[in-house]
Amino acid sequence: MSSKRIALYILLLTTFVACSSAPITANRLSCDSIPEGAQRLIAAYPDHVVGYEDNMIIFSDGSRMIYDDGKKRTIDEMHLEQDVEEIFFQEYDKGVYPPPYGYDPGRYRCAAFYGKIYGNTREEVAQNLVYVNWCPKHGAQPVLFTKVAGAAEALQRVSDELDEYPELKEWVLNAQTFNWRTIQGMKRLSPHGYGIAIDLEAYRSHYWKWTYPRAEEHAVMKYHNTFNMKVVEIFERHGFIWGGRWYHFDTMHFEYRPEMNMPEYGIKATTPKVITAKKPDPKLERRFYYKVFKEHKHGNYEEQLRAEFYSRVFKTTYHE
Numbered sequence: 156m157s158s159k160r161i162a163l164y165i166l167l168l169t170t171f172v173a174c175s176s177a178p179i180t181a182n183r184l185s186c187d188s189i190p191e192g193a194q195r196l197i198a199a200y201p202d203h204v205v206g207y208e209d210n211m212i213i214f215s216d217g218s219r220m221i222y223d224d225g226k227k228r229t230i231d232e233m234h235l236e237q238d239v240e241e242i243f244f245q246e247y248d249k250g251v252y253p254p255p256y257g258y259d260p261g262r263y264r265c266a267a268f269y270g271k272i273y274g275n276t277r278e279e280v281a282q283n284l285v286y287v288n289w290c291p292k293h294g295a296q297p298v299l300f301t302k303v304a305g306a307a308e309a310l311q312r313v314s315d316e317l318d319e320y321p322e323l324k325e326w327v328l329n330a331q332t333f334n335w336r337t338i339q340g341m342k343r344l345s346p347h348g349y350g351i352a353i354d355l356e357a358y359r360s361h362y363w364k365w366t367y368p369r370a371e372e373h374a375v376m377k378y379h380n381t382f383n384m385k386v387v388e389i390f391e392r393h394g395f396i397w398g399g400r401w402y403h404f405d406t407m408h409f410e411y412r413p414e415m416n417m418p419e420y421g422i423k424a425t426t427p428k429v430i431t432a433k434k435p436d437p438k439l440e441r442r443f444y445y446k447v448f449k450e451h452k453h454g455n456y457e458e459q460l461r462a463e464f465y466s467r468v469f470k471t472t473y474h475e
C-alpha cells in the first residue's frame with residue numbers, strides 16, 4: 156500500500172471508531188468538525204478525553220485544554236513547548252525507513268496533555284504504577300508501568316507474545332521503565348517519567364547522543380540500528396511507537412502512544428485493571444548493572460547507567 160492509501164485508511168478507521176464508540180456528550184459536534192488529531196485522542200484515551208468543542212479538548216473531569224494555540228513553532232521551539240495539535244506534527248509511518256533527516260514522529264509530546272493523563276508530578280505518576288510480569292518465560296524481572304489508559308495491559312500483551320519466542324530472550328532480558336528524569340540534554344520530562352516507556356538491552360542499542368556525543372539537534376548523522384525487528388513488530392502491534400523510527404534514533408526505546416499508532420492497535424482502549432506481579436529481585440538487578448559497568452565504560456552512557464543504577468538500588472524512584 157502506498158503511504159497515501161495508508162494515511163487514508165488511518166483517517167477512515169479513526170473517523171469510524173471515533174464516531175461510533177466514543178461517548179456522545181452534549182459538547183460533541185459532528186465528526187466533520189473535529190480535527191483528526193482530536194478524534195484520535197478521543198479514541199485512544201476514551202476514559203480521559205471525552206469530547207471537543209471550539210478548539211478545546213474536553214476531559215472526563217470537565218476540564219478543557221486548548222487544542223491548537225495558533226502558534227507556528229520551529230523545531231527548537233517545539234522542544235521547549237508544544238500544544239496538543241503538535242503531537243501529530245509528523246505521522247508515525249512504518250513505511251518511512253530508515254528515517255530521513257528531521258523525521259521524529261511522536262517525539263514532540265505536549266507536556267500539558269500527557270501530564271493531565273498520567274500525572275504532573277512524580278507522586279501523581281507513582282500512584283498509578285503497577286508491576287507488569289515482564290517476560291517470565293525468558294527469566295526477566297517484573298517492571299513498573301502506569302496502569303492509566305491501558306498502558307500496563309498493553310505492555311503485558313507485548314510480554315505475553317515475546318515470551319513465546321525463545322530466540323528473542325537476548326533482546327528482552329534487560330529492561331528499564333519508570334524513571335522520573337528529563338530527556339538527556341533537555342529540560343523536558345522523559346516519557347519514562349510517565350511510566351509509559353521501556354528501554355530494552357540498552358548496552359547494545361543505539362542512541363544518537365551516544366553515537367555522536369557532540370551532535371546538536373540539527374546535526375546530520377548516520378542512522379544506526381541493530382535491534383531485532385521481530386521485537387519491534389510485536390510492540391508496534393500493541394500501540395507502542397519505537398525510537399528506531401526517529402532520525403534521532405533511540406533503538407532501545409518503546410513508548411505507549413496509541414494515538415500515534417492506531418490501526419494495529421484497533422483503537423479500543425479497555426478500562427485498566429490492576430496487574431499484579433512480584434517485585435524485581437534487587438540482587439539480580441545489581442549484578443546486571445555491575446556487569447554493564449565493567450564492560451561498557453564510555454561517556455554519557457556511563458553517566459546514564461549510573462543514574463539508573465542508583466535510582467534502582469536505592470529505590471528512589473520506586474512506588475512501594
Ligand SMILES: [Zn+2]
Nearest residue numbers: 352353354408
Ligand atoms: Zn527510553
